[in-house]
Amino acid sequence: MIILGSTGSIGVNTLNIARKFNLNVEVLVAGSNIEVLNKQIEEFKPSKVVIANKVDIVKVNHSHVTFGEDEILNAIENSKSETVVNALVGFLGLKPTLKAIECGKKLALANKESLVVAGKFIDYTNLSPIDSEHFGLWYLIQEKAIDSMTITASGGSFRDYPLDELKNVSIKEALNHPNWSMGNKITIDSATMTNKIFELMEAAWLFDIRKLDAIIETKSLIHAMVNFKDGSTTAHIANASMQLPIAYAILGKCDTPVLEPVDLVKVGSLEFKKIETSRYPIWEAKDEIINNLDLGVVLNAANEVGVSKFLNSEIGFLDVSRISLEALNKFNNVKIDSLDDIFTIDKEVRAYCES
Numbered sequence: 001m002i003i004l005g006s007t008g009s010i011g012v013n014t015l016n017i018a019r020k021f022n023l024n025v026e027v028l029v030a031g032s033n034i035e036v037l038n039k040q041i042e043e044f045k046p047s048k049v050v051i052a053n054k055v056d057i058v059k060v061n062h063s064h065v066t067f068g069e070d071e072i073l074n075a076i077e078n079s080k081s082e083t084v085v086n087a088l089v090g091f092l093g094l095k096p097t098l099k100a101i102e103c104g105k106k107l108a109l110a111n112k113e114s115l116v117v118a119g120k121f122i123d124y125t126n127l128s129p130i131d132s133e134h135f136g137l138w139y140l141i142q143e144k145a146i147d148s149m150t151i152t153a154s155g156g157s158f159r160d161y162p163l164d165e166l167k168n169v170s171i172k173e174a175l176n177h178p179n180w181s182m183g184n185k186i187t188i189d190s191a192t193m194t195n196k197i198f199e200l201m202e203a204a205w206l207f208d209i210r211k212l213d214a215i216i217e218t219k220s221l222i223h224a225m226v227n228f229k230d231g232s233t234t235a236h237i238a239n240a241s242m243q244l245p246i247a248y249a250i251l252g253k254c255d256t257p258v259l260e261p262v263d264l265v266k267v268g269s270l271e272f273k274k275i276e277t278s279r280y281p282i283w284e285a286k287d288e289i290i291n292n293l294d295l296g297v298v299l300n301a302a303n304e305v306g307v308s309k310f311l312n313s314e315i316g317f318l319d320v321s322r323i324s325l326e327a328l329n330k331f332n333n334v335k336i337d338s339l340d341d342i343f344t345i346d347k348e349v350r351a352y353c354e355s
């Protein structure tokens with residue numbers, strides 16, 4: 001298989017699954033963490049490697065290394081592998097997603113931003129999402145009439161933080177997720193609850209449903225629930241690890257143990273909470289976005305600008321959601337009719353948010 005973003009949180013977990021199931025790794029794509037990449041090269045012996053920057057090529061212990069976004073697309077196009085795992089973060093992941101589909105690859109998709117911005121142009125035939133909630137929803141679907149779907153949120157780094165101190169939180173505190181160890185960008189998205197809006201959009205595209213909501217389950221043991229028309233609800237329960245969603249996305253099925261089962265007696269109790277707009281201002285826009293999925297391009301671009309500014313200490317934590325809400329307000333009439341529109345609007349929104 002080809003692993004895009006092999007040095008990240010999902011990438012490393014994917015290689016854990018490759019090791020466990022003895023899967024072939026043909027191409028590794030990484031950014032600038034060359035130290036980790038070299039260890040991966042030594043163990044998995046890919047035939048090709050792509051990195052972000054030319055200056056780092058000399059540091060990579062491999063004879064076939066290229067760099068840059070176009071080379072990621074070339075590597076997909078010229079590979080023998082049937083499967084592409086897209087674990088890149090952000091808008092950068094969109095073109096590789098489209099290329100993998102164009103080349104008829106099976107796509108194991110962690111890059112949720114691809115669906116947020118381009119869900120309506122994606123062919124889902126050979127696509128399996130790598131996201132704990134959507135794996136949970138997929139696991140729960142049965143031949144029964146579905147009324148609605150509910151996904152859970154951990155509540156993120158500031159779930160229990162005093163509301164009036166949110167404007168002064170540090171980057172370190174924001175990156176301290178209560179339940180999951182993930183990359184920086186998605187960890188901030190969790191803290192603002194933007195991640196959950198992204199996930200509702202993902203669910204809308206993946207399951208062709210709009211009756212969708214999210215609630216907080218503080219231990220991240222329940223990932224998703226399906227509410228059936230008969231009044232019953234089923235819940236997907238698993239320990240907080242991405243290895244099971246990754247194994248299923250790559251292998252299609254999995255009958256060997258991947259996770260320790262949840263011991264509910266040890267867990268003792270679960271706590272559920274409403275997602276409040278006072279703590280998560282972006283939640284105000286949830287219904288508008290579910291009813292107009294074209295807004296995903298706007299939210300994604302504004303959020304990438306905001307998260308990057310916050311991580312560079314240019315703005316405060318609450319400004320991340322403020323920037324997104326202002327962009328959603330400004331571009332609320334957006335209409336996305338083609339893939340070109342996505343790239344045009346993405347640029348416009350970024351320019352507006354940077355100004």
Ligand SMILES: NC(=O)C1=CN([C@@H]2O[C@H](COP(=O)(O)OP(=O)(O)OC[C@H]3O[C@@H](n4cnc5c(N)ncnc54)[C@H](OP(=O)(O)O)[C@@H]3O)[C@@H](O)[C@H]2O)C=CC1
Pocket residue numbers: 004005006007008009010011029030031032033034050051052087088089090092110111112113130131132180181182183184185186242
């Ligand atoms: N982490 C998780 O548990 C989950 C993540 N997701 C989604 O999966 C995706 C990946 O998340 P996560 O693994 O946490 O993110 P990370 O930040 O941990 O990993 C991102 C990966 O992309 C690579 N990368 C970044 N820029 C470039 C570039 N210009 N060229 C090539 N490679 C690049 C990074 O390389 P390097 O580090 O070497 O610079 C790294 O390997 C996101 O879309 C996220 O929302 C979804 C569900 C759960």
Ligand SMILES: CC(=O)[C@@H](O)[C@H](O)COP(=O)(O)O
Pocket residue numbers: 131132133152153154155156180189190191195196242
């Ligand atoms: C592991 C995973 O799927 C993440 O998307 C997770 O859901 C993030 O945690 P939050 O529930 O805090 O957004």
Ligand SMILES: [Mn+2]
Pocket residue numbers: 131132133199
């Ligand atoms: Mn998720």
